[in-house]
Amino acid sequence: MHRTKSAGFLISQFIKKGGVVFFGIACYLLVNGAVFYLIGFIINIGVPKSIDGPATKPIIESLLINVGLLLLFGLQHSIMARKSWKEKYMAWIPTPLQRSVYGLVSVAILALLMWQWCPLPTVIWTIHHPALRTIVYGLFVLGLSIMLLSTYLIDHYELFGIRQVLFYAQDKDMFPERFKAPWLYQYVRHPMMLGFLIGFWATPEMTVGHLVFALGMSVYILIGISYEEKDLVQKFGKLYIRYRSLVPKIIPAFYAYRNKHKNLH
Numbered sequence: 001m002h003r004t005k006s007a008g009f010l011i012s013q014f015i016k017k018g019g020v021v022f023f024g025i026a027c028y029l030l031v032n033g034a035v036f037y038l039i040g041f042i043i044n045i046g047v048p049k050s051i052d053g054p055a056t057k058p059i060i061e062s063l064l065i066n067v068g069l070l071l072l073f074g075l076q077h078s079i080m081a082r083k084s085w086k087e088k089y090m091a092w093i094p095t096p097l098q099r100s101v102y103g104l105v106s107v108a109i110l111a112l113l114m115w116q117w118c119p120l121p122t123v124i125w126t127i128h129h130p131a132l133r134t135i136v137y138g139l140f141v142l143g144l145s146i147m148l149l150s151t152y153l154i155d156h157y158e159l160f161g162i163r164q165v166l167f168y169a170q171d172k173d174m175f176p177e178r179f180k181a182p183w184l185y186q187y188v189r190h191p192m193m194l195g196f197l198i199g200f201w202a203t204p205e206m207t208v209g210h211l212v213f214a215l216g217m218s219v220y221i222l223i224g225i226s227y228e229e230k231d232l233v234q235k236f237g238k239l240y241i242r243y244r245s246l247v248p249k250i251i252p253a254f255y256a257y258r259n260k261h262k263n264l265h
């Protein structure tokens with residue numbers, strides 16, 4: 001009897017843990033797919049509808065829709081990432097799944113943005129010179145590389161919820177978030193966001209629609225960063241305050257941070 005019960009318990013645990021890991025990995029793949037799709041959307045390659053297609057609606061209506069979509073994206077990202085929101089409204093979601101659910105909701109909002117985006121194709125600038133075009137494309141790739149690399153410097157798998165579900169499956173407790181300042185983080189406090197900013201602005205052909213997108217995302221990033229830093233000061237206290245006084249927020253400074261922060265770790 002006891003034996004049957006423990007076998008049943010083991011099976012239910014196996015199914016529960018398998019479900020959690022499956023959900024986490026599925027969300028991770030969806031988030032990565034959405035980021036790839038976003039790249040195609042921005043550079044007008046490989047997606048059925050991109051940022052610069054033909055106009056489908058009058059200018060004012062398009063502007064209002066686009067600004068509304070950007071606002072929705074910014075609000076969702078900023079609000080759902082806050083500690084107070086997580087404690088109040090996400091407590092019902094099992095802790096190991098919270099990051100994955102955040103990723104899933106972000107994908108849904110991003111998909112809505114790209115689906116409902118209203119192109120405004122009037123051109124503001126075009127770079128014709130082949131060498132300059134190559135430089136701008138190079139900057140775009142550099143931005144994406146900085147963004148991707150930064151996820152690994154902070155903790156790629158924790159950021160996208162994979163570590164949480166794998167630890168849960170192994171009955172391991174998540175270690176508390178630690179302050180980090182590896183490589184790029186020694187020159188700029190928000191390299192990931194810097195990478196996104198470069199990616200949004202580095203285009204050889206800037207249309208009104210792309211400009212609205214780049215401006216909206218830049219405003220969101222700058223506001224989001226200031227909220228994120230409030231949380232980081234709460235989490236890491238004096239350590240982060242000192243880091244903030246040594247390293248610039250978004251424009252990198254290539255001075256010898258190493259020599260100045262000896263006492264930080």
Ligand SMILES: C[S@@+](CC[C@H](N)C(=O)[O-])C[C@H]1O[C@@H](n2cnc3c(N)ncnc32)[C@H](O)[C@@H]1O
Binds near residue numbers: 178191232
């Ligand atoms: C989407 S990442 C963006 C990180 C950073 N704002 C950037 O642009 O590179 C947000 C997560 O990184 C964490 N984070 C940001 N800076 C950190 C640091 N110096 N050390 C440890 N965690 C950090 C935050 O707590 C948050 O969970």
